[in-house]
Amino acid sequence: MSVSSEKKLHGRRKSDGQDISLDLAKPVSIGILGLGTVGCGTVNVLARNAEEIARRAGRRIEIMQASARDLNKKRPCPTHGIKLVQDPWDVVRNPDIEVIVELIGGTDPARALIREAIAQRKHVVTANKALIATHGNEIFAAAQKRGVMVAFEAAVAGGIPIIKAVREGLTGNRIEWLAGIINGTGNFILTEMREKGRDFDDVLAEAQRLGYAEADPTFDIEGIDAAHKLTILAAIAFGIPLQFDKAYVEGISRITREDVMYAEELGYCIKHLGIARRVDGGVELRVHPTLIPNRRIIANVDGVMNAVLVKGDAVGPTLFYGAGAGADPTASAVVADLVDVVRALTTDPNNRVPHLAFQPDALSDLPILPMEQVETSYYLRMRADDRPGVLADVTRILGDLGISIEAILQKEPHEDESVVPIIILTHRIKEEYMNAAIAQIETLDVIAGSVARIRLEHLRRDWI
Numbered sequence: 215m216s217v218s219s220e221k222k223l224h225g226r227r228k229s230d231g232q233d234i235s236l237d238l239a240k241p242v243s244i245g246i247l248g249l250g251t252v253g254c255g256t257v258n259v260l261a262r263n264a265e266e267i268a269r270r271a272g273r274r275i276e277i278m279q280a281s282a283r284d285l286n287k288k289r290p291c292p293t294h295g296i297k298l299v300q301d302p303w304d305v306v307r308n309p310d311i312e313v314i315v316e317l318i319g320g321t322d323p324a325r326a327l328i329r330e331a332i333a334q335r336k337h338v339v340t341a342n343k344a345l346i347a348t349h350g351n352e353i354f355a356a357a358q359k360r361g362v363m364v365a366f367e368a369a370v371a372g373g374i375p376i377i378k379a380v381r382e383g384l385t386g387n388r389i390e391w392l393a394g395i396i397n398g399t400g401n402f403i404l405t406e407m408r409e410k411g412r413d414f415d416d417v418l419a420e421a422q423r424l425g426y427a428e429a430d431p432t433f434d435i436e437g438i439d440a441a442h443k444l445t446i447l448a449a450i451a452f453g454i455p456l457q458f459d460k461a462y463v464e465g466i467s468r469i470t471r472e473d474v475m476y477a478e479e480l481g482y483c484i485k486h487l488g489i490a491r492r493v494d495g496g497v498e499l500r501v502h503p504t505l506i507p508n509r510r511i512i513a514n515v516d517g518v519m520n521a522v523l524v525k526g527d528a529v530g531p532t533l534f535y536g537a538g539a540g541a542d543p544t545a546s547a548v549v550a551d552l553v554d555v556v557r558a559l560t561t562d563p564n565n566r567v568p569h570l571a572f573q574p575d576a577l578s579d580l581p582i583l584p585m586e587q588v589e590t591s592y593y594l595r596m597r598a599d600d601r602p603g604v605l606a607d608v609t610r611i612l613g614d615l616g617i618s619i620e621a622i623l624q625k626e627p628h629e630d631e632s633v634v635p636i637i638i639l640t641h642r643i644k645e646e647y648m649n650a651a652i653a654q655i656e657t658l659d660v661i662a663g664s665v666a667r668i669r670l671e672h673l674r675r676d677w678i
């Protein structure tokens with residue numbers, strides 16, 4: 215171990231030569247806001263790996279103070295030695311604390327607490343993707359002005375160090391696209407429904423018990439959480455400002471068992487993907503259920519696991535995989551940020567890695583494309599009268615709009631029904647043409663009800 219005498223680190227080996235204890239100069243004092251799933255996970259990891267973390271950071275990290283709403287609640291983490299308070303403002307305003315770790319979530323009071331921490335020249339670590347995606351531009355500008363860091367690795371894909379990978383590891387690349395399963399709760403629900411035939415609500419309740427879900431689980435189910443994360447990833451990948459309001463967002467609540475089954479029959483699996491892609495004229499920013507070929511590795515990412523595919527022009531496709539939610543995996547990312555912050559405490563603010571990977575005055579104004587301009591393939595399911603000419607009517611509408619068909623499947627009618635399910639896979643076409651086609655198909659007398667549409671991506675390495 216190399217030891218800096220300046221920092222007065224003293225390594226002492228036991229006789230077996232394995233255990234090294236450090237007498238570190240002055241610990242870094244941190245304050246944690248929120249002792250829920252991630253807050254307690256962070257306390258546990260900091261306690262369990264204190265020695266290794268200190269050896270990496272160069273100084274010990276000491277939790278001086280922490281806040282939670284209910285101080286009588288039993289916590290699954292050791293709190294002795296930590297001053298527990300109910301009011302998070304006490305922590306933020308504590309002059310002895312150098313780094314604030316915000317693990318409350320949501321906008322209020324998290325935004326005001328972080329702004330105050332920055333105003334007091336404290337560094338911030340947060341797992342709050344909702345806040346970063348919606349108020350990150352303002353928060354980073356304030357941090358830049360004050361010369362402090364705001365680190366947010368845990369905000370995207372739980373324990374996977376994807377921010378670091380895209381922002382630093384792939385910094386030599388022009389990122390072309392990224393696509394990921396970036397909501398653990400949603401992937402857990404889809405996997406349990408597919409593999410065990412479990413009910414949606416029952417699996418969601420389990421995800422909540424396990425601490426995977428957001429305080430408001432509609433964020434997970436309706437794709438909002440994934441869109442927050444995608445907004446952050448796209449900003450870092452393409453050097454654009456955070457623009458959550460421009461993301462197309464669709465969740466998993468309308469996926470039926472029937473669609474899962476038919477997709478499988480056709481060699482695909484349905485995953486909830488966040489996709490950010492650089493195309494002529496702008497950037498696609500979209501979150502929706504997606505059919506992907508079963509043979510892709512990402513199609514086999516199940517349960518609470520997340521995976522993000524990133525395609526760089528130099529490196530080609532890369533894949534990052536790991537737990538997307540949960541106490542310890544998320545704490546792993548929070549603590550990694552803490553170590554980064556401690557290491558950089560004495561560096562010149564102008565020489566730090568920029569928050570959004572690109573220098574703040576070098577962000578691009580590439581527009582986010584409206585969904586109608588996005589080009590993708592489609593899976594369509596409709597219920598049609600079982601009589602001659604029906605398929606011809608449907609394919610004529612598609613053909614007239616320039617939509618070419620890759621496969622058609624006609625299934626047996628369900629019991630007591632006179633209509634038959636028809637499944638069509640199409641080649642790539644702009645969404646506006648598909649919208650027009652669906653609207654026309656739904657007006658046909660021979661079609662019952664509405665047409666179900668799920669987008670389909672092959673995720674080929676030459677997808678640019």
Ligand code: NDP
Nearest residue numbers: 248249250251252282283284317318319341342539540544
């Ligand atoms: P929890 O709900 O488990 O914990 C929230 C904590 O904040 C609790 O200690 C709670 O106090 C406290 N708190 C809640 N509201 C307030 C308030 N208005 N004022 C002061 N304190 C408050 O959330 P998580 O730990 O799951 O999530 C924390 C953050 O991490 C969120 O931004 C979330 O999106 C993010 N995240 C979560 C992951 C996960 O797997 N859970 C993974 C990645 C990111 P009390 O305990 O007394 O109720």
Ligand code: HSE
Nearest residue numbers: 397398399427428539
């Ligand atoms: N609710 C989020 C998820 C937590 O399930 O992915 C991790 O960000």
